[in-house]
Amino acid sequence: MQAFNFSTTAHLICASGAAAQLAEHCAARGARNVLLVTDAGILRHNLLDSVLPGFDAADINLQVYSDVLADPAEELVLAATAQARAMGADLIVGFGGGSSMDTAKLVAYLAAPGQRQGLADIYGVNQANGARLPLIQVPTTAGTGSEVTPISIVTTATGKSGVVSSQLLPDLAILDAQLTVGLPGPVTAATGIDAMVHAIEAYTSKVRKNPISDLLAREALRLLSTHLETAVRDPQNLEARQAMLLGACLAGQAFANAPVAAVHALAYPLGITFHLPHGLSNALVLHQVLAFNLSHARDLYAELAPCVLGERLLPGDGAAQFIAELQRLHAAVDLPLRLRDAGVTQESLPELARSAMQQQRLLVNNPREVAEADALAIYRAAY
Ligand SMILES: NC(=O)c1ccc[n+]([C@@H]2O[C@H](COP(=O)([O-])OP(=O)(O)OC[C@H]3O[C@@H](n4cnc5c(N)ncnc54)[C@H](O)[C@@H]3O)[C@@H](O)[C@H]2O)c1
Numbered sequence: 001m002q003a004f005n006f007s008t009t010a011h012l013i014c015a016s017g018a019a020a021q022l023a024e025h026c027a028a029r030g031a032r033n034v035l036l037v038t039d040a041g042i043l044r045h046n047l048l049d050s051v052l053p054g055f056d057a058a059d060i061n062l063q064v065y066s067d068v069l070a071d072p073a074e075e076l077v078l079a080a081t082a083q084a085r086a087m088g089a090d091l092i093v094g095f096g097g098g099s100s101m102d103t104a105k106l107v108a109y110l111a112a113p114g115q116r117q118g119l120a121d122i123y124g125v126n127q128a129n130g131a132r133l134p135l136i137q138v139p140t141t142a143g144t145g146s147e148v149t150p151i152s153i154v155t156t157a158t159g160k161s162g163v164v165s166s167q168l169l170p171d172l173a174i175l176d177a178q179l180t181v182g183l184p185g186p187v188t189a190a191t192g193i194d195a196m197v198h199a200i201e202a203y204t205s206k207v208r209k210n211p212i213s214d215l216l217a218r219e220a221l222r223l224l225s226t227h228l229e230t231a232v233r234d235p236q237n238l239e240a241r242q243a244m245l246l247g248a249c250l251a252g253q254a255f256a257n258a259p260v261a262a263v264h265a266l267a268y269p270l271g272i273t274f275h276l277p278h279g280l281s282n283a284l285v286l287h288q289v290l291a292f293n294l295s296h297a298r299d300l301y302a303e304l305a306p307c308v309l310g311e312r313l314l315p316g317d318g319a320a321q322f323i324a325e326l327q328r329l330h331a332a333v334d335l336p337l338r339l340r341d342a343g344v345t346q347e348s349l350p351e352l353a354r355s356a357m358q359q360q361r362l363l364v365n366n367p368r369e370v371a372e373a374d375a376l377a378i379y380r381a382a383y
């Protein structure tokens, strides 16, 4: 067996309603001054209502930074860090989708007392190696898995950059389906497909594929493919919502240890250039990347086919049925199917392909090597 290592968030709570005890979890960690990092949409949907009273009861000073925007920019991370320092925060909570949780991770690191590194010093892999403040994550989308990954993605002047370091792995993640019942259909669909892509790309990851990630990826795909359509059509269905949160979390654990590849590499330039949600960018190139990879990953895709098809899997070409089922799901959840339907212009495709080549951190994990001409052909096929 090939040697591997695996790490994840130390403590998980998976229970509908569990976020109401957030303040108690902060108190149990000795916190007196907590900064909760979130976005305006979370406040608008009153998602903090069940959470805030506990902080008064526990006599914890709580401040809320609610200016996170999708695909957080450097300035935003620095502003949230300044607020944490000014209040003397001793614990950070990320509360929201991947954008809020990614921001919270960086704030917990950068606002740690005596921190000598700034944001510019920690881009890349294992550059952040100092201490951080205690960190609790409460996801409100079932998608990124950021609550269990050592990764934070920041939008810089030149594109998207990642900070990858085990120092960013949170201490506790609370998966509470009640927070996700108001998630709009298109966000449920896009973030759910993002999570499925995490599982698929972890399972075929060329560099760090390992038996634990494999197990997690298969169960994640089973949960996500079984419950995605229900979560979109019947948003109040708590069972489907809790299964989606768990599926996204398992997929996050899988790809945190067996990293994602070409689907994400080709999705990032779409997100940056056309401001498409991260999950939608992934969905738009998924089938074409899988078709491109088929010659090198046929057996692995065939192994995943039972996870998404269950008893509907027919004898014969499992890999082809796997790709077809993902295409069916994409159409069934009412997301745009082609790049042109999502506002992407044909003239932009060569520049997108050039930009995707910058994502070598991800492309090295792909089962098949991707050259710029290949990326362009994939975008053209997806157009
Ligand atoms: N750290 C990682 O490992 C990792 C992995 C994948 C993606 N990402 C990053 O995560 C970000 C995307 O995160 P995301 O897809 O979760 O979306 P997001 O955090 O950008 O949120 C999208 C929108 O959904 C709204 N929303 C969130 N939860 C809601 C709820 N329960 N009810 C109503 N509205 C709600 C938010 O207010 C926001 O307007 C990107 O920046 C991406 O680069 C990080």
Ligand SMILES: [Fe+2]
Residues within 6 Å of the ligand: 144, 194, 195, 198, 264, 278, 282
């Ligand atoms: Fe993703």
